[in-house]
Amino acid sequence: IIPTENVSGLLLVPNISLDKVKGVLLYYHGTIFQQNASLTNFNTTLGLYATTNLAAVFASQGYIVIAPDYIGMAVNVGVVHPYIAYPQENAQSGLYMLTLLRQWLNTQPNPPANLNLYISSYSEGALYSMWASNLVQTTPTMQQQVSGNNFTLKRTVVVSGPYDLAGAQLNFAESNATNYPESANIFHISPGLD
Numbered sequence: 787i788i789p790t791e792n793v794s795g796l797l798l799v800p801n802i803s804l805d806k807v808k809g810v811l812l813y814y815h816g817t818i819f820q821q822n823a824s825l826t827n828f829n830t831t832l833g834l835y836a837t838t839n840l841a842a843v844f845a846s847q848g849y850i851v852i853a854p855d856y857i858g859m860a861v862n863v864g865v866v867h868p869y870i871a872y873p874q875e876n877a878q879s880g881l882y883m884l885t886l887l888r889q890w891l892n893t894q895p896n897p898p899a900n901l902n903l904y905i906s907s908y909s910e911g912a913l914y915s916m917w918a919s920n921l922v923q924t925t926p927t928m929q930q931q932v933s934g935n936n937f938t939l940k941r942t943v944v945v946s947g948p949y950d951l952a953g954a955q956l957n958f959a960e961s962n963a964t965n966y967p968e969s970a971n972i973f974h975i976s977p978g979l980d
Contacts (some may be wrong), residue, residue, distance in 0.1 A: 793879050795854040796885065798845035798980040808848040809902035812880045812918060812938060814911030815853060849904070852887050853872050854879040856914075877917035881931050882904075894952065903937040912944035920951055 800807065845851045856876045858921075891897040905922075907915045919942035921928040934938060 788850055793855050795852060795879070795886075796841065797883075797890070798851040798853075800845050802848060802852070804891070804896065804898055805851055805976050806848065806900065807898060809850070809904055809940065810884075811844050811849040811851045812883070812903060812905045812915075813844065813851050813853040813898070814876070814880060814905075814907040814914040815856075816843070816911050818910030823938050842886065850887065850901070852880065853882045854883055860911070874911050877914040877921060878928070880914065881918055881921065881928055884931060884935045885935055888937075897972050900936045900938065902940040903932060904941050904943070905939070906943040906945075908945040910944065915942060915944045918942075 822978065841851045841853050852874070856879070873942050903922075905915045905919050922932050923929075
């Protein structure tokens with residue numbers, strides 16, 4: 787169990803009337819290797835990062851997009867990003883953003899009473915998307931987190947992700963860090979040039 791961490795997140799709202807919004811997309815960004823390159827930490831003089839651009843595409847198509855930064859990213863740089871260690875905690879950070887989104891919606895004129903929720907991403911974010919979807923469907927506190935804020939999970943779409951990091955991806959990565967003969971490397975990938 788890790789201690790409570792404060793993380794940041796991004797909210798993108800399409801420039802349309804709220805009654806025309808198609809739903810809410812909970813978007814977990816793909817792998818980023820720089821702590822300050824997360825969704826909420828972009829510098830407009832350098833341009834938006836690709837992950838922010840993808841979130842913006844969804845918003846431009848009529849979805850409210852909420853996207854959490856991860857532990858060890860953006861405002862939370864005091865710890866190392868635990869890429870393979872705590873997928874459930876990073877998934878929960880996005881689900882907790884639904885309460886903040888509902889609070890914001892309730893400050894707007896004529897807020898939508900109920901909205902469909904979609905969860906999606908690719909790469910590292912696909913792992914968190916799967917966790918979030920599983921939590922919403924199997925954990926009473928997370929079910930309440932969604933339904934209590936008047937959202938209904940409609941669909942989860944995950945693309946090309948490291949779905950079983952600890953059980954498969956980690957073994958795959960460690961297996962490639964070898965100088966053993968080719969027959970000992972079951973994935974047949976060279977760790978580099980000799």
